[in-house]
Amino acid sequence: METWAGALWDRWVRHLAEAHHPQAEIRLESLRRPLSVFFRGVGGEAGRRFAVAERRIHEGRRTWRERLAGTGRLTELPHLTADELRLPAAIAHFPKRPLNRDLYFWLALLAAHFVPNGEPWWLANQRATAVALARYPAWQERYDRLVAASLALRPLPHQLPPVDAAVEEAIRAALRAPGSVRTFPASPRPPRPVMLWLMPQETDAAAARRRPPPTAKDGASSSAAAPIQTEATEDPGSQHGMLLAFRAESLLCWAEYVRVDRSLEDAEGDEAGRAAAQLERLALAEDSDPVASRVRMDLERPPAADADERLREGILLPEWDYRRGQYRPDHCRIDLPRDEAMPAPLPGQLRPLTQRLRAELERIRSERRPQAGQPEGDALDLDDWVRRHAELRSGCPVSAQPRYIDTPRTARDLSCLLLADVSLSTDAHADDAHRVIDVIRDALLVFTEAIEAAGDALAVAAFSSLGHAHVRYHRLKDFGERNGPAVRGRILALRPGDYTRLGAAIRHAADRLAATASRQKLLLVLTDGKPHDIDHYDGRYGIEDTRRALFECRRRGIRPFCVAIDREAADVLPYLFGHDGHVVVQRLGELAARLPRLYAELTQP
Amino acid sequence: MTLPAYEPASDEVELFEHAWRNRLPVLIKGPTGVGKTRFVTHMAARLGLPLFSVACHDDLTAADLVGRHLVQNGQTVWQDGPLTRAVREGGICYLDEIVEARKDVTVVIHPLADHRRTLPLERTGELLAAPPEFMLVVSYNPGYQNFLKGLKPSTRQRFVALRFGFPDEAREIRILQRETGCDALLARRLVALGNAIRRLDGVDLEEVASTRLLVYAALLIRGGLPVLAACRAALVEALSDDAEVTAGLEELVRTVLGE
Numbered sequence: 001m002e003t004w005a006g007a008l009w010d011r012w013v014r015h016l017a018e019a020h021h022p023q024a025e026i027r028l029e030s031l032r033r034p035l036s037v038f039f040r041g042v043g044g045e046a047g048r049r050f051a052v053a054e055r056r057i058h059e060g061r062r063t064w065r066e067r068l069a070g071t072g073r074l075t076e077l078p079h080l081t082a083d084e085l086r087l088p089a090a091i092a093h094f095p096k097r098p099l100n101r102d103l104y105f106w107l108a109l110l111a112a113h114f115v116p117n118g119e120p121w122w123l124a125n126q127r128a129t130a131v132a133l134a135r136y137p138a139w140q141e142r143y144d145r146l147v148a149a150s151l152a153l154r155p156l157p158h159q160l161p162p163v164d165a166a167v168e169e170a171i172r173a174a175l176r177a178p179g180s181v182r183t184f185p186a187s188p189r190p191p192r193p194v195m196l197w198l199m200p201q202e203t204d205a206a207a208a209r210r211r212p213p214p215t216a217k218d219g220a221s222s223s224a225a226a227p228i229q230t231e232a233t234e235d236p237g238s239q240h241g242m243l244l245a246f247r248a249e250s251l252l253c254w255a256e257y258v259r260v261d262r263s264l265e266d267a268e269g270d271e272a273g274r275a276a277a278q279l280e281r282l283a284l285a286e287d288s289d290p291v292a293s294r295v296r297m298d299l300e301r302p303p304a305a306d307a308d309e310r311l312r313e314g315i316l317l318p319e320w321d322y323r324r325g326q327y328r329p330d331h332c333r334i335d336l337p338r339d340e341a342m343p344a345p346l347p348g349q350l351r352p353l354t355q356r357l358r359a360e361l362e363r364i365r366s367e368r369r370p371q372a373g374q375p376e377g378d379a380l381d382l383d384d385w386v387r388r389h390a391e392l393r394s395g396c397p398v399s400a401q402p403r404y405i406d407t408p409r410t411a412r413d414l415s416c417l418l419l420a421d422v423s424l425s426t427d428a429h430a431d432d433a434h435r436v437i438d439v440i441r442d443a444l445l446v447f448t449e450a451i452e453a454a455g456d457a458l459a460v461a462a463f464s465s466l467g468h469a470h471v472r473y474h475r476l477k478d479f480g481e482r483n484g485p486a487v488r489g490r491i492l493a494l495r496p497g498d499y500t501r502l503g504a505a506i507r508h509a510a511d512r513l514a515a516t517a518s519r520q521k522l523l524l525v526l527t528d529g530k531p532h533d534i535d536h537y538d539g540r541y542g543i544e545d546t547r548r549a550l551f552e553c554r555r556r557g558i559r560p561f562c563v564a565i566d567r568e569a570a571d572v573l574p575y576l577f578g579h580d581g582h583v584v585v586q587r588l589g590e591l592a593a594r595l596p597r598l599y600a601e602l603t604q605p
Numbered sequence: 606m607t608l609p610a611y612e613p614a615s616d617e618v619e620l621f622e623h624a625w626r627n628r629l630p631v632l633i634k635g636p637t638g639v640g641k642t643r644f645v646t647h648m649a650a651r652l653g654l655p656l657f658s659v660a661c662h663d664d665l666t667a668a669d670l671v672g673r674h675l676v677q678n679g680q681t682v683w684q685d686g687p688l689t690r691a692v693r694e695g696g697i698c699y700l701d702e703i704v705e706a707r708k709d710v711t712v713v714i715h716p717l718a719d720h721r722r723t724l725p726l727e728r729t730g731e732l733l734a735a736p737p738e739f740m741l742v743v744s745y746n747p748g749y750q751n752f753l754k755g756l757k758p759s760t761r762q763r764f765v766a767l768r769f770g771f772p773d774e775a776r777e778i779r780i781l782q783r784e785t786g787c788d789a790l791l792a793r794r795l796v797a798l799g800n801a802i803r804r805l806d807g808v809d810l811e812e813v814a815s816t817r818l819l820v821y822a823a824l825l826i827r828g829g830l831p832v833l834a835a836c837r838a839a840l841v842e843a844l845s846d847d848a849e850v851t852a853g854l855e856e857l858v859r860t861v862l863g864e
Contacts, residue, residue: 031852033847033849033850033852033853034849034850034852034853034856035853036809036853037805037809037849037850037852037853037854037856037857038853038856038857038860040804040805040808040809041801041802041804041805041853041854041857041860042801042857042860043801043804046804046808105856105860109860136860136861137863138794138859138860138861138862138863139860141863142859386676387668387673387674389676390673390674390675390676390681391674391681391728393676393680393681394674394681394683396674396728396729396730574808574809575808578808579808579809579810579811579847579850580811
């Protein structure tokens with residue numbers, strides 16, 4: 001009863017306080033692809049990814065209703081980072097769905113015109129708004145609607161203390177007539193976030209905070225350009241309002257925070273102490289998880305210390321540095337571990353599926369296409385016969401031999417290399433019973449068996465990496481090697497590794513594929529996400545290097561194709577592999593069955 | 606005879622005339638719907654030459670181009686193909702999308718495309734020498750080259766090559782206005798939309814909005830169809846079957862052209 005009443009109160013008070021309309025909610029997930037198409041179309045950078053903005057606390061003034069409800073402090077603020085556009089996971093500010101949807105598209109349009117040139121956030125947003133509206137005047141009407149709706153949710157200036165009122169007036173004017181506000185009143189506390197604007201880059205503020213003696217520029221950016229404190233501390237006391245009601249999102253807690261944002265751990269104890277004091281309970285536990293501690297250690301490696309170190313021996317590969325627009329020669333080293341594993345039979349539960357797929361792929365092998373004009377064959381070539389007959393009567397010299405239609409077995413001349421990502425992220429659970437790595441192992445086993453039936457040359461490899469000098473390329477099956485217990489044993493012995501240096505792995509795989517004599521070469525990449533490694537191989541850098549590696553493949557006559565097992569990656573895949581160069585497997589359980597069929601489709605003559 | 610309208614991008618008209626005067630074959634490459642065929646039609650009219658146009662497809666054989674014997678009233682009659690007619694009569698033979706044709710076609714055009722300028726007719730035992738008025742023009746679209754199909758270097762190297770791209774903004778606006786009679790504002794916005802869609806080339810779309818599609822959209826709008834409906838039919842649905850991509854494209858249409 002108590003809970004029920006509490007929930008009712010919470011709903012009522014929240015409804016009163018917050019612009020939250022669950023029935024009109026639009027989720028980023030449902031718009032990811034359309035948004036990225038739209039963003040590129042209006043001139044946004046093609047390599048930029050869409051991500052979910054993290055929840056941050058803002059110190060802005062809240063209405064009495066929000067204070068009553070304990071809401072309005074944590075928000076997901078849209079902002080740009082070096083290579084991502086981070087948007088809220090869901091937008092439900094407005095009661096009408098089209099308006100919430102429009103807000104997503106508006107933020108994408110704004111981001112496409114946003115130039116981070118060191119201007120204060122309120123100037124940069126006005127400028128970007130003005131440029132976007134000037135370029136796309138048809139948006140004006142929708143923009144006005146959004147402004148009207150969002151102003152209705154902001155506090156009225158006359159209800160605020162004079163200092164805050166001046167700021168609020170300025171924001172209102174800037175929204176109504178972008179570009180008109182040239183000076184911004186100083187205020188001890190930041191204003192309420194503007195939902196139609198992008199917040200300043202979090203990294204600037206965080207960087208300013210990390211460096212104790214701030215330079216003049218950093219100081220300016222941390223005070224003037226960062227109205228929002230970026231510490232995502234949670235304050236359970238104020239979150240609860242008058243009655244406690246269960247809401248999953250209010251459980252975001254301090255412990256979780258420690259794991260994500262490491263910048264605060266490096267800071268002096270002041271803020272940590274304050275946050276700890278706000279906790280109702282403080283629990284200490286020894287973290288014995290080797291995975292987590294490894295990640296931490298890696299992250300603490302000084303950046304760029306060995307970034308330009310040129311490696312000397314081993315299999316060395318270049319890497320593309322998009323910022324310099326050139327290759328870093330001999331930047332990556334490929335390790336070729338060959339951990340001999342116990343030979344193993346095919347696991348029993350995979351046998352029925354394997355048999356079915358083998359039968360399907362046998363058909364590719366025996367596919368026949370009729371060829372006309374053959375010296376021998378199953379049927380008379382009637383076209384040829386009619387022509388001969390006509391020519392004979394016209395007095396042309398005709399050879400006596402009739403021609404036939406033959407349907408010979410056309411020899412397929414194709415090599416395929418399947419490259420699987422076994423980075424640590426594959427340790428995650430795919431469903432209740434299986435981890436991603438289990439699904440990948442099963443898929444590799446089934447695929448190897450099935451392709452054998454098609455009779456094509458196949459190599460299978462897996463990769464992971466730990467920095468540029470350690471890109472591990474596990475040869476599970478080489479070209480020319482017979483499929484058997486040894487191969488299966490190696491596949492079954494696969495363990496999740498560290499990171500995903502996709503570019504280097506693709507380059508090495510391409511070298512191996514190029515060494516085969518086949519006419520057609522197919523490189524299948526099975527990955528669960530995006531390029532990522534410890535030494536700055538992430539975000540734009542990793543994406544551009546991977547894209548370059550794929551470009552090299554195509555130039556060498558190798559066709560790359562990506563099978564992705566993560567929907568998150570869906571917006572960057574078209575940029576890397578092209579719209580017809582990838583497929584996202586929605587249900588992981590289907591991967592093993594899907595992969596060979598996909599192969600059959602791809603290699604159909 | 607009125608000249609089919611053509612809006613030159615740069616010096617392609619002069620280049621073509623020079624090639625014709627020097628008896629050189631021409632290869633035109635570029636995406637679909639940017640005016641390759643229109644250009645050839647225009648040049649044929651301009652030079653006063655008959656045009657023999659062949660749209661190549663994957664079942665097109667050398668005999669379809671050269672000719673074959675037919676049986677008529679108990680007699681056999683030799684029927685010239687379009688290529689043979691162009692060689693006999695003197696004119697432009699235009700092979701559109703040459704990569705689609707069967708491999709034996711290249712064997713026929715090779716002797717015509719180099720200094721020999723001859724067409725051997727194996728079946729009639731003739732060796733036709735091309736007159737000075739004869740010109741061979743082929744086109745292809747490098748965009749959607751199949752994994753297995755492509756123009757062989759030995760073929761490519763026999764031609765003077767012209768690359769056609771999408772027209773620049775001012776030129777495309779002029780083309781739209783001339784082809785459809787639409788007003789300048791609509792033409793400008795449609796071209797802006799076309800350029801927005803072209804930024805998605807190779808990333809989200811296999812083929813992007815051609816000038817031809819923009820012309821279609823303008824014609825539909827001028828005919829009285831609402832702007833959004835016209836663009837959906839002529840552009841959005843014509844370019845992609847993926848519902849998520851078309852949703853993004855529709856937002857682009859609304860952004861550029863309004864509600």
